[in-house]
Amino acid sequence: MNKNTKKENDSKQFKKQQNSKEEKKGGMSRRDFIGLSALGIAGLTILPSWTTNGVKVAPSDRIVLGFVGLGQQGCSDFQSFSLCPGVQVAACCDVDSIKRERFRRRVTAWQKSQGIAERCDVYEFYEDLLERRDIDAIEIATPDHWHALVAINACQAGKDVYCQKPLAYTITEGLAVKEAVRQNHRIMQMGSQQRSSKEFQQAIALVQAKAIGHIDKIYVRVGNPPTPFNLPEMPIPANLNFNQWLGPLNNPKVHYNPDLCPPISLDPEVDEKLWGAWRWYQETGNGYPADWGAHMYDIAQAAIGMDGLGPVEFIPQGYEGAKYAAMRYANGIVMTEQPYREDQPDAQGIQFVGDKGWLKVARGYIECSQPDLLKKKEEKIEKGQYEVSSPHMQNFLDAIRDHKDPIAPVDCGCSTNTLCCLFNIARELKRPVHWNPATLSFEGDREAAAHRLYWYEYRRPYKLPYCDKRNNC
Secondary structure: OOHHHHHHHHHHHHHHHOOOOOOEEOOEEHHHHHHHHHHHOHHHHOOOOEEEOOEEEOHHHOEEEEEEOOOHHHHHHHHHHOOOOOEEEEEEEOOEHHHHHHHHHHHHHHHHHOOOOOOOEEEOOHHHHHOOOOOOEEEEOOOHHHHHHHHHHHHHOOOEEEEOOOOOOOHHHHHHHHHHHHHOOOOEEEOOHHHHOHHHHHHHHHHHOOOOOOEEEEEEEOOOOOEOOOOOOOOOOOOEOHHHHHOOOOOOOOOOOOOOOOOOEOOOOEOOOOOOHHHHEOOOOOHHHHHOHHHHHHHHHHHOOOOOOOOOEEEOOOHHHOOOOEEEOOOOOEEEEOOOOOOOOOOOEEEEEEOOEEEEEEOOEEEEOOHHHOOOOEOOOOOOHHHOOHHHHHHHHHHHHHOOOOOOOHHHHHHHHHHHHHHHHHHHHOOOEEOEOOOOEOOOOHHHHOOOOOOOOOOOOOOOOOOOOOOOO
C-alpha cells in the first residue's frame, strides 16, 4: 500500500468514527465545503518544484502543515517551521476568530515573501481541518486539556503530529495518545525543544558516559504547583467560542475570564500581554510542574536512561517535614524539586550529583565540577528564544520523511507527562504515592486511581478514544 492510499484509508476510517451531523455552510453541505476547500488548495500542491529560504525543494519532499491553536505558542511554532526548507502551511484552526485572522495574515505574508501561492484556510473546528487530504501533519498548541483528543483524531485521520508539551492533562489521556500514535503508525514529536539544544544534549551525553560517576541525586527546579481556580467570571466576547474552548473539560467551576484566553487586536496589531493562565489553575492545568517539568524532568529522565519509564514513589513537600518534594526511582536515584544553583534559586534548571562530581544545566548554561569536560559554559538567552527552535522542527520534518521516531517521540512525552501528573497527585493527596511504570498502575491505591489527573469523565458528547474505561487504555 503506498503512502497516499494509506492516508486516504486512514482518513476514511476517521470519518466513520465521527458522529457529527452534516452542517450547512452557505447552502452547501459541510462535506461539499471541505471538498471544495481541498480542491482550492491544489494550486499549492501541483508545482513542479519551488524554492524556500534559498533551498530548492521537490514536490515529493514538501510537507504540508495545518495548525491547531493560534495563540502565542502557535505563532512561535509557525515562525520556527517557516525557517525549515520544504514546508507549506495550508490551514489553521482556533476558537478565536481574531486569532485566526492574525495567523492567516502572517502565513500569507510569509508565503508572499517566499514566492509561494498565498493561501491559508481558516477553521473554527479542528475536525474540518483534519478532513483535508492535502495536509500531511498538524501542529497542536491548544490548552493542555485539548491535546489528547486533537492528537488522537489527527492520528486517526492519517496525519503526523507535532504537539506542544505536556502531552496531555491526565495520565490516561497520555497513554491513549501513545496508543493512537503507535496503532496508526504515525510520527509524533513533542514540543520538548530542549532535546534539540546543544547544552542539554551535552549534559545527557556526559551523564550517560558516567563522566561524573554514578548518579545518586538530581536537583530539578521547575516552579510552583497550580492553585484552585479563582478568576472572576466575565462576559464572553463575540469573537470567542468559549464552549468549544472548554471542549471535553468537565468542571462547572471553570468560566470565562480573559486571562484564560488572552485577547489580541489586529488594526493595529497588538499581541497577547500574558500567557494563557489556564496552566496555573488545577482545574485547567498542572502549573509549573507540567509547564516547566515537561522540559526539565524530561531531560533528567533522558540522561539517566528512564525514557518511557519513571519514578516509583512520589513524596510531596511537607510530608513528615520534607523540605522538598521528592521522586524515587527503582534504581535508587532520588530527584527533588529544589534550586539547582544557589545564586539563582528560582531559575529553572537541573543539577546531576554523582560520586565523582556534579553537572548543572539550564537554557544557555552548563557548568561542571570538572570544567575540562565542557566545551563552553554560559551564554545569554533572549526572552522567547527557546520558543523559536527550528532544529527541533527540522528534526520532526526529517522524521516524517524517513518515517522514524524523532528526538522527542510520544513514548518520552507520555512518561514525562505521567511523572508530572503523579507529582501533583501526591501533592494534592498530601501523602506518598506509589506507581508501577511496568503495569502503569497504582497497585491497589484506589484514592490515587480516582484522582482527576489519572482519569476524569469527559463532558458530553466528548469521549476519549483508545480508553473506554479507566485502567483500560
